[in-house]
Amino acid sequence: MNFPDSTEEFVFLLAQHERLLRGYLGALIPHAQDADDVLQETKLRLWRAFSQFERGTNFAAWARKVAFHQVLAYRKRKKRDRLDFSENFLKAVADEYENLEPQLMQREQLLQGCISRLPDEHRELLHLRYTEGCSLEELALQLKRTVAALYRQLSRIRHVLHECVTQNLGKEDAHESRA
Numbered sequence: 001m002n003f004p005d006s007t008e009e010f011v012f013l014l015a016q017h018e019r020l021l022r023g024y025l026g027a028l029i030p031h032a033q034d035a036d037d038v039l040q041e042t043k044l045r046l047w048r049a050f051s052q053f054e055r056g057t058n059f060a061a062w063a064r065k066v067a068f069h070q071v072l073a074y075r076k077r078k079k080r081d082r083l084d085f086s087e088n089f090l091k092a093v094a095d096e097y098e099n100l101e102p103q104l105m106q107r108e109q110l111l112q113g114c115i116s117r118l119p120d121e122h123r124e125l126l127h128l129r130y131t132e133g134c135s136l137e138e139l140a141l142q143l144k145r146t147v148a149a150l151y152r153q154l155s156r157i158r159h160v161l162h163e164c165v166t167q168n169l170g171k172e173d174a175h176e177s178r179a
Contacts, residue, residue, distance in 0.1 A: 010050045013059045014043065020104055021063050024097050028071045028090055038074050042067040060101065068094050107165060114164035122157050129154060 022039055029035040045066050053062055071090060085093075097104075115123060128134045128142075136154075140147045 006050060009055075010047060014046065014063075017060045017063055018043075019108060020060060020101070021067060023104065024064055024094075025067055025071065027093055027097055028068075028085075029074065034074065034078070038067070038070050041073075042070045045070060061098070064094070064098065107169070110165045110168045111161060113168070114161050117164070118157065118160070122153075125150075125153065126157060 018039075021042065022035070025035045025039050025042070026032065029038055042063070046063055049066065053059065068090075072087070075085075075087075075090075115126065118126070125139070125143075128139055129136075134142070136147045136150050139145075139150050143150070
C-alpha cells in the first residue's frame with residue numbers, strides 16, 4: 001500500500017495494531033486505567049520515533065518493543081505500589097505474548113468477521129460499551145433499558161461471538177491439516 005506521507009502510513013499501521021498493543025499492555029500492567037495511560041504514552045513515543053521505523057519490517061514487534069520500555073518507565077514511577085512484578089517476570093510475559101502474536105492476530109480477524117455478521121443493534125451496543133467505554137448505567141439511560149437486561153444481552157452476544165470464533169478456528173485448523 002502506498003502512502004502519500006508518513007503521517008498516513010503511521011495512522012494506518014497504528015490503527016491496524018492498536019488493539020493487539022492494548023492487549024499486550026493489559027497483560028503487563030495490572031490496572032486497566034494505568035495500561036490505557038501507558039498506551040497513550042506509547043503511541044506518542046511511536047509517533048515521535050516513526051522516522052526511525054524501517055519500512056517493510058514488523059511494525060507490531062517494533063511497537064511492542066517501544067511499549068515494553070514504556071512499561072519499564074511506568075514501573076519506575078509506580079515503585080511504591082504493593083504489587084510490583086520483577087523485570088524478569090515482565091520480560092517472560094512479553095516474550096510469551098510475542099510467541100502468541102500469530103494466534104492472537106488470527107483470533108482478532110475471526111472476531112472482526114463474527115462481529116460483522118451480528119445485527120446492527122448488537123454491533124452498536126458492542127461499540128458503545130467497548131469502543132466508546134460507556135458504562136452499563138450510561139447505556140441503560142441512553143437505550144431506555146435496565147442494567148440487568150443490558151448485562152444479559154451483552155453476555156449472550158459475547159457467548160455468540162465466542163462460539164463463532166471457536167467454530168471458525170476449528171474450520172481453519174481442519175483446513176490447515178488437510179493442506
